Amino acid sequence: MKTETTIQGLNAALAPARIARKTIGFVATMGNLHQGHLNLVREAKKLCDLVVVSIFVNPIQFGPNEDFDNYPRTLEADSHLLADVGCDVLFAPTVQQMYGDQERKTKVSVHGITEILCGQSRPGHFDGVATVVTKLFNIVQPNIAFFGQKDWQQLAIIRAMTRDLNFFIDIVGVPITRAEDGLALSSRNAYLTAEQRQVAPVIYQALTTAQQQLQQHIDLQQVLAQIDLTLVNAGFVVDYVKAYTPDLLPVTQFDQDIVLFIAAKLGSTRLIDNLLVKFSD
Amino acid sequence: MKTETTIQGLNAALAPARIARKTIGFVATMGNLHQGHLNLVREAKKLCDLVVVSIFVNPIQFGPNEDFDNYPRTLEADSHLLADVGCDVLFAPTVQQMYGDQERKTKVSVHGITEILCGQSRPGHFDGVATVVTKLFNIVQPNIAFFGQKDWQQLAIIRAMTRDLNFFIDIVGVPITRAEDGLALSSRNAYLTAEQRQVAPVIYQALTTAQQQLQQHIDLQQVLAQIDLTLVNAGFVVDYVKAYTPDLLPVTQFDQDIVLFIAAKLGSTRLIDNLLVKFSD
Structure with a gap:
């Protein structure tokens, strides 16, 4: 498994696959991986020639009183888990790499289905998700992207965004992975x-x-x-x-x-x- | 020159160029073309292997009291002009093709530089521009896109959006084309x-x-x-x-x-x- 921390490095790593027109699968995560994430990667491996997993704790999807600073960052352990399930490229950029030094001016927002459910208690959360996923889609340029059904609302928003913005990307929803007693892994x-x-x-x-x-x-x-x-x-x-x-x-x-x-x-x-x-x- | 009215048709038309990794240039227009537009195409021809021009009068960038319905639609004349300057593919979709039947939920907005100048008297205009350009970028997937400096604010917004959303597209600004007496063509x-x-x-x-x-x-x-x-x-x-x-x-x-x-x-x-x-x- 290759690990890339820059967009340029990722591009170089993916160039041969793009030229060979291989099917690129993509799993976006914030790290601290569990079997739920790994099942997304396993599903991607079944359908794609090459699987890219991103680990990026995205600051703009956290509210001011949420757990951005304390969100668990476990890159080394995550990296081993990903290698074991056959991830081909791990993309683990810094905040600086993703958002740069200049002020961010552009926002992607999805109306109608972001205001309900988790959107009510987390204002701006799904704009942050839609914006970072748009960026990651443009950076990785996958053919198929895999998201967990645990975040059903997020999945529906990404499906709407992908359709509305004409991304040529298939969105696959993967069923929730549960502990033996039924608790959804998180x-x-x-x-x-x-x-x-x-x-x-x-x-x-x-x-x-x-x-x-x-x-x-x-x-x-x-x-x-x-x-x-x-x-x-x-x-x-x-x-x-x-x-x-x-x-x-x-x-x-x-x-x-x-x-x-x-x-x-x-x-x-x-x-x-x-x-x-x-x-x- | 090929003319395509559907996204699927455009894709088929561009597939050989994509496989051959040719440089695709893109000029987005609303039609009713004049020498200013044609100079964008001429500039694109210099730098690209293949040039795509879109003609699409984009409803979501017009305000309720603006001239969407009366905006001049002159596809046949435009088509001849484009063929004459060497445009390779004309993409002229319908509103239905671009926005579909389902409700649009997704908006791309650029903050900080959309509220001034033309943004003050045209609320929502630049959101409409940023959204349709995002869609067209995803549909055409150009290497270089050409915009006129006449709409300097629009150019600055598209540059910001392209950078912020990580589109791998070079944005080229082309100087204003003027009549002999100095009037900017429009x-x-x-x-x-x-x-x-x-x-x-x-x-x-x-x-x-x-x-x-x-x-x-x-x-x-x-x-x-x-x-x-x-x-x-x-x-x-x-x-x-x-x-x-x-x-x-x-x-x-x-x-x-x-x-x-x-x-x-x-x-x-x-x-x-x-x-x-x-x-x-």
Whole structure:
């Protein structure tokens, strides 16, 4: 595996693959990798000739009171994990390399689906994501990019952005990787105390219970209220419990596929999860 | 010259050039072409193996009270002019082809240099420009893109956007093409009455007089006031008379290069022009 820290270096590393018109796969991460990330890379390896993974803790997607400074940076461990799953090129730029010394003037924003869910409590977050992903798409110029379904809203935003801005890039959503007890893998799980870690799987349990109830045609609002209650009783502070269509539109029909979304805090650690409930087929 | 009206068609037309790694030049226009546009194409021909010109009247850069519906569409005449100067591929998509049927959610905006000058009287205009140019850059994937210095602010915005979003595209600014009497060529000149057309060159005369005065170290504010007076006396309604650095920063030093900017109306026709005044070298 090659590791490149500059855009110029990455370009040089990818030039032979571009000339040979190989299929380049791309996985954008903020590092502190777990099996969820590695499954994105494994999926990319299946579909692409060459896989690029970026590790970049992107300052502009963190709010002023969020954990940018304390976000875990574990490049050496990440690097070994990536090499083991067959990543071809690791791109690990500095903030200076990505944003330069001059004032940033340009922003990519996606309207309509950024204001709901995580956008409500994290204003500007998805503009920061859309902007850095646009930059990374232009730098890496992949054929296929892989994003986790754990950040379903982010995936929907990137799909909309890719379509609206005419990037010639296929976006592949990869299912959530879960611990044996159902907890969705996340870098932020490391912030949980042992006690909180015991409680955390309640999120997934509530989602699967809700899925069964919906398939038994119990009313959606009632099901959402039940999830909320379950979480509160387990000690969570609930940020949201919501249902949208897979494209993040409001649910209007009885029999359409929906995604259940949860964001809830255990202590100061905010966890998110989601589950697709299919009614079609 | 090939003419393509779909993104898929354009892709097919450019595929051999991409595989052969030829240098692709790009000129984005809204059609109704004059010698100013054709000089962009001539410049592109000098530096590139293959030149793509787009003709697309972009709805999202027009304000609600602007002339989108009445903007002149002269595709057949434009097509002949382009073929004559050696354009290789004309890309002339429909609005549907560029924006599709689904709601547009994504916007590219450039801050700091879009609010001044033409941005003041045309809110949202430069967001519309930045967004469509991002789309066209992704569709055409040129190596070099050519823009006229007549729209100096637009050129500065596209330079900032290209740098900030990491497009691997060289941006070349091409000097203003003028009529013999000095009037900057513009599609909007066609809206002028014969009488207004006689008056219009006063803009360029005022700019060149100001240039001489500045080089004689007459005070900038005094020079700008003199331009304003000259225009008003000639019958213009002045939108702005301003000076900025070439990068559109405020002028702070005595001896730095500046650009003089004018926007003024004759009747209902708004004309813009600018002139670089060099003090360096």
